[in-house]
């Protein structure tokens with residue numbers, strides 16, 4: 433039934449010369465290795481924001497340092513390339529100063545959980561209304577493939593040439609235990625489910641955390657002999673188990689056991705930090721009168 | 722797959738729609754993710770042409786097989802591929 437290419441009417445109508453996301457993204461700043469799912473995370477967030485009808489003045493993006501840290505440069509919006517590990521404090525300040533802003537943090541596992549781990553647990557505890565997306569590749573991609581707090585036992589990295597002996601953080605369990613009110617984990621290629629979770633994170637009036645599994649073939653893949661981008665996604669897909677009813681402390685994350693449980697683990701909306709501050713301010717002002 | 726109890730996340734392909742694929746070849750990295758993730762073998766890397774960054778980009782080889790699932794569009798890390806949908810023109814008698 434499909435008619436041929438030529439029968440498709442005026443080119444201006446069907447082929448917008450201008451890219452549909454031209455107003456949202458700096459398309460020449462996707463500097464990631466070809467096939468790295470960091471780009472997919474950027475486009476997933478952007479399409480969700482577009483679908484919600486938000487314009488660049490309604491949202492802000494904060495990232496830290498690292499390959500994933502470079503994502504802030506890709507957004508044509510208020511975007512901040514914060515110092516290493518400090519994306520969450522920047523985002524907290526933004527949200528407190530302007531509670532109407534939809535604030536996203538998109539950063540790496542090393543940035544959010546090694547140098548920035550302390551900020552993460554306290555943001556969860558406060559339940560501040562920001563959406564944190566962690567691009568978990570289990571390694572420091574940008575700096576040459578060093579051991580990260582998310583590297584599985586036995587993995588080879590440039591700082592663990594005989595295999596890693598430190599147990600990794602389970603980011604889902606950590607976020608849930610620290611008090612995050614929405615927690616999900618998805619492989620980066622599962623774009624439909626990831627987008628559903630991004631919408632839920634935006635709806636959640638509190639701290640939302642989404643872990644995105646996006647293997648780094650350039651560093652992690654090369655040192656562990658796992659092949660190119662496509663082969664590594666196949667490798668990841670074999671380990672992923674989707675279990676939507678799994679409690680967060682049982683959501684296993686282990687490349688060693690070849691089992692990574694994905695799903696939405698916590699969805700427990702409760703009053704966020706900026707709401708509490710607002711109430712506190714009102715009480716203080718009424719007492720002063 | 723067929724016995725899955727999960728509700729499908731996408732609407733089934735529609736006979737009253739047809740699809741066209743726009744490739745922004747200048748920003749395509751030729752990473753092959755769309756080629757691998759397309760369930761219907763619609764795409765292929767064009768080994769005869771390359772863009773100004775000397776990268777081979779993706780080309781459409783079998784548009785008639787496309788079901789409009791947009792998996793290629795969602796997976797692409799550089800937003801270089803877009804699926805354009807339109808109603809199948811009604812045959813006038």
Ligand SMILES: Cc1ncc(C[n+]2csc(CCOP(=O)(O)OP(=O)(O)O)c2C)c(N)n1
Pocket residue numbers: 497498499500501516539540541542543544567569571572573574575580
């Ligand atoms: C204060 C400080 N310490 C160390 C560094 C070096 N450094 C840059 S990126 C990075 C790790 C990034 O890892 P991750 O967040 O996992 O990002 P990826 O590249 O894997 O996406 C480190 C240690 C730095 N830039 N600043």
Ligand code: SF4
Pocket residue numbers: 463464465468469470499500569573574647648649650651
């Ligand atoms: S080094 Fe790794 S994480 Fe960084 S862009 Fe390349 S594949 Fe992605």
Ligand code: SF4
Pocket residue numbers: 467748749750751752753754755756778779796797798799800801802
């Ligand atoms: S269109 Fe996108 S996914 Fe396909 S080869 Fe090009 S960059 Fe990769």
Ligand code: SF4
Pocket residue numbers: 742758759760761762763764786787788789790791792793794804
């Ligand atoms: S829309 Fe679906 S079937 Fe069509 S080319 Fe893209 S992935 Fe393949």
Ligand SMILES: [Mg+2]
Pocket residue numbers: 498540541542567568569570571572573580
């Ligand atoms: Mg990393």
